[in-house]
Amino acid sequence: MPQTMIEEGRRFYAAQAWMAALEAFERADRDVPVPGPDLLSWAFSAFLVGREQQSLEILTRAFRGFLDAGDAAPAARTAFWLAFAHEMHGDPVRAEAWGRRLAALVEDAGLDAERALVCSGLGHAALSSSEPAGIERALELSRQAIEIARPAGDTDTAVLSSLSAGWALLRLGRRAAGLAELDEAMAVVNCGDVPTPLVNGVAYCSVISASLRMLDVARAREWTMAASDWCAGHPELVPFRGECLVHRSVVKMLDGDWPGALTEAVRAGERLRAADVGPASYQLGELHRLAGRFTEAEEAYRVANSAGRRPEPGLMLLRLAQGRTDAAVLSARRLERETEGDVERSELLPAYVEVMAAASALEEAHSGAEELLSLARALPSALLTARAVTAIGTARFTAGDAVDAAGSLRDASIRWHELGLPYSEARSRAQLGRCYAALGDDEAASLEFEAARAAFERLGAAPDLAALPGSAPSPSGPLTAREMDVVRLVAKGLTNRAVAERLVLSEKTVARHLANVYSKLGIASRAAATAYVYDHGLL
Template sequence: MSTDDDWGREYAHLAASDLRRPRDLERFAAAAYLTGHDTDATAALVRAHRIARRDGDRPAAARAAFWLGLHLVLRGRPAQGGGWLTRAGRVLDEDDVDCVERGYLLIPAGLAAIANGGIADARDRFESAIRIAEHHADQDLLTLARLGLGQAAVRGREYAAGRRLLDEAMVAVTADEVSAVVAGIVYCAVIDACYELYDIDRAQEWTAALSEWCEGKPSLVPYRGQCLVHRAEILRRSGSWGDAMELARQAEERLGGQPALGAACYELAELHRLRGDRAAAETYYRRAGTWIGEPQPGLALLRMAQGRIDAAAAAMRRLLPSVADDTARCRLLAPYAEIMLAAGDLSAARSAVDELGRIARTLGSRWLAVTVHHQRGLVLLAEGATDAALGELRTAWLGWRDLGTPYEAARARLHAGLVCTAVGDEDAASAEFDAAHQALAALGAIPDAEHARRLGQQARARGTLTGRETQVLRLVAAGRTNRAIAVELHLSEKTIDRHVSNIFVKLGVSSRAAATARAYERNLVQYPTETGG
């Protein structure tokens, strides 16, 4: 662990020194890596490995090979990194020496086991690493092993245990008990795990801690780009879209050819989509796809915004069955449900929301729980269960408000307005639409704000029938034909035709039967009462 936060000064000092010992070269490699001098870091570790091999110091040779392999993997060169990690293991196999380096080599082996679905194998390797770390009193290894155990628990669906282990790993970081390289690795891994679990509160807390840590180390380079992506996502969720865009652009510049560039491009694509710049969103989704595979569900939501409902639905129907892991599926299920509703597949939407509800309960995620209320409200609205739909959407609005997510809160109000429209309460509908429009416009969500504005105008128009239109509607509800109404009111039949057409537009109906139902809802006419003797 270093007590010197100025890694730039450390790098310059060591670069000017005649370094001959593996430990000194490793120190220089760490300073070079942390300040963005990757080529120097690689060269120093290669040299440290060769010197240690020459001198017969197998633990030092393995240690240099391990860190070299890890740096290469983190820089997006898994083949080269894997080769050096294999060499590190081979060096130690040449002698049965008891050394802490054996524990370090268990870390990539455990991560590989997780990737291959071998959770029990991964757990065994990380627990062995913990024993070695405790025996040698090596805090870096101990922290990496606990991080690995937490990741294995999450992938093994032991979510509560996973959170505890991840938090424990972070304690060592925030207490400044580990080296800067290990601290950066743990920060990024824990934050990624929080997002994977949709534990947005934890993600925000640890991202703020990572940002503070980075700011305290002015020369630090590797984790600043990833940190900016996480901060950008949090700012987007909290409604500061301009700041989020700026940070995501900075991350794009800093990450260069690193794998995390895909996350930066995806975040930029999301921001452009929400703000209505569909061409830019398309470009960034494509760029993200070169690093992260299919840029979903964002690209499908873009297709829906473009009116290409069939394309959006086809993409999601193809993708969802191929994703087995719950934590990966929960990213897709809410957009899938919304797209299925737009495509008219109510059964698929209902099934997706039910599954998301199950996952939300398992993960214990507040964010997902509120998402379920919102999506269930939309499904109930499509099913015609307006009272239940309004209750779910009101709950969702309160939840989004408490979570500090104004975009989602505004959409919940917009959807509540649709429920009010469905039951003929145009005053309440226009109030919901106006509130949604105001919030969405403030965010810069131009397409959604315009949609809310139009819906508000239509609701007000439907709620303001003229006196003559009200008179005509009463006669329509009484079963009169347009010709009969014209005779009774001493007007031309053409004029009555125009009044009836305007009434249909204002009420949002397309038939005389529907207009009659609205007349009863507004108490413009009375339901007939039965009399008998």
């Protein structure tokens, strides 16, 4: 019977039914110790369904078993996975200790193929260096790992090392080579040639993160779809749903799926440890700010800051949206002095130009836009170019040059449209409409405002919608009058039946209105709807 259960565990693991494999190995182990190779499958199954501590315990048991039996090669490989798992578990000290144990074992036993594991681990660790020499070392070690791993048929190590090499190249400013290296690793993943599912998840997260950092929206979108399909095919999967969900939320937000982006960001916050929740909280802040939920945005930025993620430029833009322009300008000037690095400045400058333009700080707005344009010429990115052209148009309009501003903003709106980024396109068109209005072309202005209004309404971008000419500012944000009637009564504690009676509607209609409210506001409960009503003074 135990042997049968072990075979069952093997079959389930091969079929990527990890919970079933975990349970089969557990039942078998009650009667007879599970063999070393199967312990690894058991440990991986536990890790993939979220039982990280159990996985670490099983891996440690496997390592001791291999070591006692004198099997140096599998012991070394298990030490590598222990270092890997401890790092993913947020324990770098133990990860480093297992890395040293791995290196010593490889050296003492004179292992050849397992040297790839040592080089791969050291290469990954060297990526944290802030010095170019350290990054060069990371690239060198990763290359060495690949050269050893590929002939030995060690696909796991080759893929992980290619990811590290790709990131090293990106850090060194070799963008095209870095992205090509990452694509090569993903080609192996997509062919199904990676034996360990953990590596698949790491690869998807790594390439999406790199694509976003390089402002390559098309690449990020493509790999996000692939990662979503992979995760959907493995509903038991728990890792890679924390920080990776933040990346997916960012892509969804850019694509205009704000409810989907909010769902992913909330789930990411639930998955991540408190110390790592900063990126998820910042992303929540961004989504709340764009939708006009300023109280929620403020709290999200506060949590992000507490978790080590700087809350700007989002908090700075929140202050601007709240009408606190002086506070936004102070933050913008401070950040402009503090922010270094082309990638970091390319993220700050669009917001900096927006704030300075709003404050009529003409020279600073122009200087920021020109720097952004210079960065766009140096860093080939369609997204960055669209940001730069938008900033140039904004700065020109602020300086009173409506003619040239209109040309830049028209170009920007086309670029945003081609990128498939509806919010940025709508903002450019709204500003273009203001240019046309300043030039006296009311018909052209009306067309641009109409297009922008439709997009803002569809997205639920309440502050932008209220700022459009001819729009009466409304604290109700994106809600219709009837939806406001329903949510006000819900906030007073009425049930759906009571709301239906009061408004002479069917309960089904009330439920539909309430579902629309939840979707537009990015909330999921009557309590949240009630809080929104009170926060915005809608009673």
